[in-house]
Amino acid sequence: MQKPDAIVFFDLDGTLLNSQVEVLPSSIMAINKLHQNNIVAVLSTGRTADEVSGIMQKTSIDSIVGMNGQSVIYKGKKIYSNDIPLSVIKRMIDFSASKGIPLAFYSDYIRRVSAHDRATEQLYQCLHQTMPDIDSELYKKVAIQMLLLFCQNGEDQYPDHFPELQFIRNNPYCVDVFNRDGSKGNGITQLLSKLKFTDVPTYAFGDGFNDLEMFATVDHPIAMKNSVEPLKALAEFITDDNDHDGITKGLQKVGLI
Numbered sequence: 001m002q003k004p005d006a007i008v009f010f011d012l013d014g015t016l017l018n019s020q021v022e023v024l025p026s027s028i029m030a031i032n033k034l035h036q037n038n039i040v041a042v043l044s045t046g047r048t049a050d051e052v053s054g055i056m057q058k059t060s061i062d063s064i065v066g067m068n069g070q071s072v073i074y075k076g077k078k079i080y081s082n083d084i085p086l087s088v089i090k091r092m093i094d095f096s097a098s099k100g101i102p103l104a105f106y107s108d109y110i111r112r113v114s115a116h117d118r119a120t121e122q123l124y125q126c127l128h129q130t131m132p133d134i135d136s137e138l139y140k141k142v143a144i145q146m147l148l149l150f151c152q153n154g155e156d157q158y159p160d161h162f163p164e165l166q167f168i169r170n171n172p173y174c175v176d177v178f179n180r181d182g183s184k185g186n187g188i189t190q191l192l193s194k195l196k197f198t199d200v201p202t203y204a205f206g207d208g209f210n211d212l213e214m215f216a217t218v219d220h221p222i223a224m225k226n227s228v229e230p231l232k233a234l235a236e237f238i239t240d241d242n243d244h245d246g247i248t249k250g251l252q253k254v255g256l257i
Contacts, residue, residue, distance in 0.1 A: 006201045006256060008034060009044040009065065009188060009214060010247070012052065013170070014207035015224055016043070016059075018243045021128050023058060027247040031059050033257040042074075042191070044184050044204065044214055046168075046176050048146075049073055050109040051129065068168065068210050069187025070145035070178050071108050072194075078108070080190040082182045083143040088164060092147060092177070093136060095161055104148035104174075105138045112138040119150035123173040147177040168210050176210070185213030205250060206231060207242065222250045 072080035112135035215221035223235035239250035
């Protein structure tokens with residue numbers, strides 16, 4: 001396997017995607033230049049490979065650290081999966097049902113929800129996505145790497161009951177749930193280790209709380225202007241925001257394009 005000259009990890013929402021949830025033409029051109037320069041571009045996102053297949057096709061990116069690091073696909077090949085144990089999922093279903101909080105079940109290419117209601121509608125409308133079908137028993141058929149809690153508050157009651165999991169709110173409508181040892185940082189570490197790329201320079205662009213571990217893992221963390229303040233504090237520098245060519249300007253500043 002050819003070793004790249006560098007690897008760049010891109011968060012999606014608020015980073016590679018602009019306020020209209022689209023990839024700027026300037027960013028697509030910049031990523032094409034990365035490919036030409038033997039630099040690998042990798043999506044690093046809370047979303048699944050299925051959710052971002054259109055973005056991957058548009059940008060010619062074929063690698064992803066998905067579901068906040070729970071699944072790693074490199075050049076189309078799955079190289080790491082951090083599955084949630086079946087017993088834990090069953091406990092989560094029972095506990096959430098008692099609280100009236102719907103769930104979603106996520107694997108790389110299949111997503112299902114426990115109910116269709118206002119709580120689930122709000123999230124998928126926000127993401128500009130079609131709501132998944134209902135199937136509360138998906139976990140019995142395929143390995144699940146991430147769950148979603150559809151709630152605008154109330155997640156603080158979960159950690160004491162599920163110490164083996166971590167809970168990260170990425171938007172007003174849901175909370176991402178995955179194994180406690182999972183993060184974008186862990187997913188990146190797994191990628192570099194399994195491919196023997198630990199000596200390859202790494203860069204990352206991000207804007208949110210779920211990018212903190214990623215920034216602590218890569219050599220050169222770059223925050224968007226619209227980032228949360230704790231992430232800016234970890235950044236090597238701050239580029240422009242996701243609506244004003246922040247990706248292109250950042251890549252130019254570090255000399256990758």
